[in-house]
Amino acid sequence: MRNITLADFSLQSPSCAAFIRAMREGTLPHALLITGESGTGKRTLARLCAMSLLCAAEDGERPCGVCNACVQVREETHPDLFVLRPEVPLRASDRAADKKPRRYIPVDDIRELVARAGEHSFEGRGRVFLIEQAHRMNASAQNALLKTLEEPVAGVTLLLVTDSPSLLLTTIISRCRRVSLSPWPTDYVEKELRAQGVEEGRARQAAYLSGGSIGQALRMAADEEWFALRKRVMDDFLGVERYSQVQEISARWKPRPPKKKEDAEEEEGESGGDALFDVLDELTRTALMTRLGQADAALLEGCPEAWRRMAGEAPLATFSALADAVAQARRLRESNVTWQAAVDRLLFTFARTLQPYRRRHD
Ligand SMILES: [Zn+2]
Numbered sequence: 001m002r003n004i005t006l007a008d009f010s011l012q013s014p015s016c017a018a019f020i021r022a023m024r025e026g027t028l029p030h031a032l033l034i035t036g037e038s039g040t041g042k043r044t045l046a047r048l049c050a051m052s053l054l055c056a057a058e059d060g061e062r063p064c065g066v067c068n069a070c071v072q073v074r075e076e077t078h079p080d081l082f083v084l085r086p087e088v089p090l091r092a093s094d095r096a097a098d099k100k101p102r103r104y105i106p107v108d109d110i111r112e113l114v115a116r117a118g119e120h121s122f123e124g125r126g127r128v129f130l131i132e133q134a135h136r137m138n139a140s141a142q143n144a145l146l147k148t149l150e151e152p153v154a155g156v157t158l159l160l161v162t163d164s165p166s167l168l169l170t171t172i173i174s175r176c177r178r179v180s181l182s183p184w185p186t187d188y189v190e191k192e193l194r195a196q197g198v199e200e201g202r203a204r205q206a207a208y209l210s211g212g213s214i215g216q217a218l219r220m221a222a223d224e225e226w227f228a229l230r231k232r233v234m235d236d237f238l239g240v241e242r243y244s245q246v247q248e249i250s251a252r253w254k255p256r257p258p259k260k261k262e263d264a265e266e267e268e269g270e271s272g273g274d275a276l277f278d279v280l281d282e283l284t285r286t287a288l289m290t291r292l293g294q295a296d297a298a299l300l301e302g303c304p305e306a307w308r309r310m311a312g313e314a315p316l317a318t319f320s321a322l323a324d325a326v327a328q329a330r331r332l333r334e335s336n337v338t339w340q341a342a343v344d345r346l347l348f349t350f351a352r353t354l355q356p357y358r359r360r361h362d
Pocket of ligand 1: 055056057063064065066067068069070
């Protein structure tokens, strides 16, 4: 398994490249705000930055990644690195076992940060304060932090990480250098997954569906249930050839028993529910993107021949008709009474749509 390096990040976005240049030249400002959608590598970049600032390597590329300081940053045990996060109070004495995990970073943590920022660094290379999910600082915490941002302490670097910068005070944002991470290019995500041992077809699929998030792609690639469901949907809905098969196939797709609202989050991935429609939507969208030349035809791997032929030559209206049929089925499934009828109708639609693209055996 390969670790993502600063060199990878310099390909990420212009603001990221400028940030890494400044890091190498030793001209980083005292406060940085790292933003970007989930899975774009904000936390990884913040750690690399902390490592680079505290790395003990005398010469060569920093961070070296192997010196004692680099290892300590990775393990969050470096005496000059302080990580603030909502769940864990900064002061050990506040970490009572019986307390519920916090949802916000309170002002106490920031006061503690300010006090520690005034102390001398242990190793003499400065001190780094990393605030994860910075948008979860409550209002008084943000105001307390503002003072530190206005009166920087020599040798202290603040790294704020968030995917919701709009929840921060504008005065905080304006006092930090902003580093915005973008979604990663699909082929980069795919390469990364391959490097981590994900099988080729699955890496391609997960990279394509991840929207440029490496974290999301890794989660997807590991989701056996989803890949199994996708295979079943492909076999049944894209593979249905004759109307006489509809009833038999439909019987395999039973509605779920009604569930209580609080269980809603656990429903994902279930074969009978929205997951079926999600997979059908994804398959239809991927076929359309292939048709438009915006997705690699290799993404259709495992799909029946007729589906691949359709993705290569069908008029665009075909894809919107399929998407409409799925949307209609979603509405019908609101009630278990109409569930089977909705599935039947979908199967008929797919069978009819794919009819012209089947090879004739006469
Ligand atoms: Zn090092």
